[in-house]
Amino acid sequence: MTTLTDADAVDGLRDALGLLKDREQVAERLLESSARHSFDPDEELDWEAPFEEGKWFWPPELVSLYDTPMWRRMSEEQRILLSRHEAAALASLGIWFELILMQLLVRHIYDKAATSAHVRYALTEIEDECRHSKMFARVITRSGTPWYPVARVHQNLGRLFKTISTTPGSFTATLLGEEVLDWMQRLTFPDERVQPLIRGVTRIHVVEEARHVRYAREELRRQMVTAPRWSQEFTRLTSGEFARVFSVAFVNPEVYTQVGLDRREAVAQVKASGHRRDVMQQGSRRLTDFLDDIGVLRGAGRRLWKSSGLLA
Ligand SMILES: [Fe+2]
Numbered sequence: 001m002t003t004l005t006d007a008d009a010v011d012g013l014r015d016a017l018g019l020l021k022d023r024e025q026v027a028e029r030l031l032e033s034s035a036r037h038s039f040d041p042d043e044e045l046d047w048e049a050p051f052e053e054g055k056w057f058w059p060p061e062l063v064s065l066y067d068t069p070m071w072r073r074m075s076e077e078q079r080i081l082l083s084r085h086e087a088a089a090l091a092s093l094g095i096w097f098e099l100i101l102m103q104l105l106v107r108h109i110y111d112k113a114a115t116s117a118h119v120r121y122a123l124t125e126i127e128d129e130c131r132h133s134k135m136f137a138r139v140i141t142r143s144g145t146p147w148y149p150v151a152r153v154h155q156n157l158g159r160l161f162k163t164i165s166t167t168p169g170s171f172t173a174t175l176l177g178e179e180v181l182d183w184m185q186r187l188t189f190p191d192e193r194v195q196p197l198i199r200g201v202t203r204i205h206v207v208e209e210a211r212h213v214r215y216a217r218e219e220l221r222r223q224m225v226t227a228p229r230w231s232q233e234f235t236r237l238t239s240g241e242f243a244r245v246f247s248v249a250f251v252n253p254e255v256y257t258q259v260g261l262d263r264r265e266a267v268a269q270v271k272a273s274g275h276r277r278d279v280m281q282q283g284s285r286r287l288t289d290f291l292d293d294i295g296v297l298r299g300a301g302r303r304l305w306k307s308s309g310l311l312a
């Protein structure tokens with residue numbers, strides 16, 4: 001066992017100051033990038049253009065039922081209709097995440113100097129998320145699809161979480177919400193089989209989210225060094241639990257009913273689908289590699305991650 005000496009204490013202080021300086025530099029760069037590449041979706045996208053016959057609303061391989069026995073029985077038209085409803089369900093989920101995130105960011109900066117670049121960037125990110133949530137709401141309406149709220153129990157878990165979560169817990173949840181959807185959107189916007197409006201929405205989101213992911217990652221990396229040990233441990237456990245909720249809440253099963261499928265059967269087939277498991281694991285890989293690297297995926301938390309199906 002080692003004891004803390006004055007030299008260690010000075011080193012610790014120097015590290016902490018270094019981290020704070022680093023935090024300001026990262027935020028300054030993100031502010032510059034925001035000033036250069038931010039979009040107003042209402043101006044940027046053609047919302048009135050009619051949808052194109054035979055085009056998808058989400059790449060078929062990323063639709064939950066893809067390659068299941070049920071999928072093989074569906075007509076092309078019904079598959080495309082399902083992609084339309086899943087895109088709306090994911091947009092609804094995106095709004096849920098963004099509302100939680102905005103509150104977490106407001107709590108994160110509440111006690112910090114508003115003149116710092118770190119706080120100014122958090123405010124900029126909130127502005128981005130406001131535009132995104134309005135953009136997602138508009139695309140749901142334009143697609144003639146319903147609003148797909150998450151289940152009551154998840155809605156209430158979110159309410160509790162956004163009220164009491166710790167800083168590292170908040171940034172872990174943020175990354176989970178942002179990175180998996182981001183991975184899907186990166187495959188969606190360049191895909192010529194997909195409706196131009198959906199491609200435009202996902203392109204804007206990918207460009208602006210890249211900064212959010214950077215901000216959350218850098219902050220979480222610092223937090224996993226500086227936060228008290230109990231808080232780091234708590235982050236490991238809660239992140240495993242988010243992963244579990246996230247994998248269940250990802251697609252609202254009401255989409256199956258809306259396109260005329262048997263809901264229970266569809267849910268069972270998605271659960272049994274090897275293709276779907278691969279998609280979700282691939283979508284999570286960049287995140288799980290990072291979380292592993294900074295020490296979040298350990299112990300009981302790691303087991304929860306595995307049981308969510310997101311970690312191989
Ligand atoms: Fe967003």
Ligand SMILES: [Fe+2]
Nearest residue numbers: 129178209212
């Ligand atoms: Fe974001």
